[in-house]
Amino acid sequence: MIPSHRRRPLRFGMSLAPDVSAPLIRTAQDADRFGLDLLGVRDEPYRRGTADTPTLMAAVLAVTSRIRVLPAVACLPLRPPATLAKAVATMARLSGGRVELGLGAGRSWEHIEAYGAGRLGAAAARRALEEAVHVIRLYWSDQGGLRFQGDHYRFMAGQSGPAPEHQIGIWLGVTGPQGIDLAGRAADGWIAPSSLVPPKRLADGQRRLDDAAAAAGRDPAEIRRVYVLEGSIDEGGARGFLHGPSQQWVYELTELAVGHGVDTFLFGGDPERLAEFALEIVPAVREQVARERAAVQGDAEASPSPQAGQSSP
Structure with a gap:
């Protein structure tokens, strides 16, 4: 039997660098038109020549119809959590709920x-991140008399709002062991970049995420596993993980989904190859993953069960 968190429907999207010299709106519209599920906008407000991520997200939501948008990930030290919560909730209301929050x-x-x-x-930054999750969820609760007193953030409001009309997932972009523990305890998803969490580290991270969730009394299947694909589609030949022709990408993404339990992929390669990723690689991966999941499930169901009174070896 395949663990439930490894049978989740797959989502595919794009990780967009907010370079103001690039055709950002056109690229976002292409991602929407190509049928991708998500657009993650990187947030590095201190870099010269970059657009403000929340502003870009709002603009994208206004000119697209189905794609969901998120900061991937919001730079918390420069984004006060209560203010960020209000901005994201506003975008969610105005877009029919097409927003997630990467933090x-x-x-x-x-x-x-x-x-x-x-x-x-590092420890203080993790604590601030955990406090921010509490503040944001408190803000979104639409309760009265809100109060939070932490080491890094304080929040007091007679009334929050606007509360989102649809559930917004909080996905944490963390790579260290204790950060992954935090995601397992408190987040709706884990965002991992392939450059910092290659496959050899991914399996350990997944186990740690599951253990932390279970220890907190949570179902690990509730946590989305998001992998940022920092590679290049290159028909010239294989040059390592996520650097090679489209067929190599199909094979590697299938292995990440079936073997490692990744359920969400954000393409972080050249936007000029977005059509190839969305229209060729994504359908092939969906088909292959469905085939392999069905084969594994069939093998499990075909395996004989121990007879009553007998123990398994």
Whole structure:
């Protein structure tokens, strides 16, 4: 029997770098038109020449009809959680619920400091991330008399709002063991970039995520597993993991889905290859994964069960 979190319907999307010199809106519309499920917009507000991610998300939602949009991931040190919660809830209401929230503890601290936020050590950044999840969920609760007092964030409001009309997932972009533990305890999803979490680390991360969820009394199957594909589609030949022809991508994504339990893929390669990814690779992966899941399920159902009174070996 395949574990339930490895049978989830697959989602595919794109990881978009918000370079203002690029045709951002056209690329987002292409992703929507090609049938992709998600558009993750990277959030590095301190980089010169980048668009503001929440503003870009709102613009994309206004000119698309079906694709879901998220920051992948929001730079928490420069995005106060209550303000971020309001922005995301507003976008969700205006788009019919087509928003998720990817949240990160922060990277490139030198640049973050230059933009006015204080530098945090790893443990403090994780604690701030955990507090932010609590603040955002509290804001979205639409309750009265809201209060939160943490080490990094304080929040008091007589009334929150607007509360989202549809559930918004909070997916944490974390790579270290303790960050993954946090995702298992508190998040709706885990976002892992392939450059920092290659397949040899992915299996350990998945086990850690499952163990942390179970220890917190949660069903691991409720947590979405998002993998950012930082590679290149290159018909010139295989050059390593996620660097090669489309057939190699089909094989590797199928293995990630069936063998590692990844259920969501964000293409982070050249936007010029987006059509090839969406219209050729994605359908082939869906077909192959369905075939392999059915074969595994069939083998499990065909296996004889121990007779009554007998123990399994």
